[in-house]
Amino acid sequence: MKRNIIPHDYQVSITDRRKSNNHNSFLLWFTGLSGSGKSTVANVVEQKLYQKGIKTYALDGDNIRKGINKDLTFAPEDRTENIRRIAEIANLMVNAGLVTIAAFVSPYKKDRENIRSIVKDVNFVEIYINTSVEECERRDVKGLYKKARAGEIKNMTGISAPYEAPEQPDIEIKTEEESVDAAAQRILDYITPKLKLNNE
Ligand SMILES: Nc1ncnc2c1ncn2[C@@H]1O[C@H](COP(=O)(O)OS(=O)(=O)O)[C@@H](OP(=O)(O)O)[C@H]1O
Numbered sequence: 001m002k003r004n005i006i007p008h009d010y011q012v013s014i015t016d017r018r019k020s021n022n023h024n025s026f027l028l029w030f031t032g033l034s035g036s037g038k039s040t041v042a043n044v045v046e047q048k049l050y051q052k053g054i055k056t057y058a059l060d061g062d063n064i065r066k067g068i069n070k071d072l073t074f075a076p077e078d079r080t081e082n083i084r085r086i087a088e089i090a091n092l093m094v095n096a097g098l099v100t101i102a103a104f105v106s107p108y109k110k111d112r113e114n115i116r117s118i119v120k121d122v123n124f125v126e127i128y129i130n131t132s133v134e135e136c137e138r139r140d141v142k143g144l145y146k147k148a149r150a151g152e153i154k155n156m157t158g159i160s161a162p163y164e165a166p167e168q169p170d171i172e173i174k175t176e177e178e179s180v181d182a183a184a185q186r187i188l189d190y191i192t193p194k195l196k197l198n199n200e
């Protein structure tokens with residue numbers, strides 16, 4: 001379909017915005033099972049960045065699935081659309097100069113590859129929060145695993161829907177072996193060089 005959409009050439013660029021913030025912008029994408037620890041670790045990372053004066057914004061289930069994506073279910077095609085829209089929003093935020101943090105189950109490899117192509121490889125940091133389904137079920141932070149076992153929730157990731165683990169994530173956190181603070185520190189150490197402005 002020919003849509004005749006011609007982008008307007010705005011004069012304030014991503015480079016200008018990064019310069020005025022005095023740091024680079026990129027996307028930290030947390031993937032993992034429900035209850036694996038994505039939000040817990042992401043929250044500490046954001047707090048530490050904020051304390052250093054870094055401009056951040058965090059996207060998560062509450063501000064997305066209750067808002068812009070409230071029309072979407074957990075069926076595979078809706079999860080794909082969920083992640084696609086979030087990637088587009090994240091891309092706008094990266095262009096606005098923010099270190100953008102996103103914590104979503106994002107169980108499908110092809111959807112995560114799509115995020116990488118939307119925000120560009122150089123702006124994408126994939127963080128795999130690797131917690132076994134047994135441990136997530138033991139934590140059962142929201143009581144969802146119990147409901148899934150009782151058949152009250154269909155398509156529950158790890159129980160009745162697949163989770164395709166990243167093969168080469170930029171960072172892998174095994175929460176059964178590493179504390180929240182140690183994980184957050186490892187992420188901060190990884191991204192600190194990326195925050196520095198280069199001469200674009
Ligand atoms: N069927 C099923 N499977 C997985 N998760 C479920 C499901 N139903 C509801 N929930 C709750 O919704 C949160 C996951 O939403 P996401 O937008 O991250 O999922 S996805 O990326 O589209 O797969 C997830 O939040 P987190 O626990 O923060 O991961 C759950 O609380």
Ligand SMILES: Nc1ncnc2c1ncn2[C@@H]1O[C@H](COP(=O)(O)OP(=O)(O)O)[C@@H](O)[C@H]1O
Nearest residue numbers: 033034035036037038039040141175178179180
């Ligand atoms: N090392 C750890 N890293 C992250 N979370 C942990 C860790 N150890 C225990 N937890 C607990 O696991 C739960 C993870 O919940 P949450 O962060 O909401 O997961 P998700 O966002 O992936 O659904 C929290 O109750 C958290 O306190």
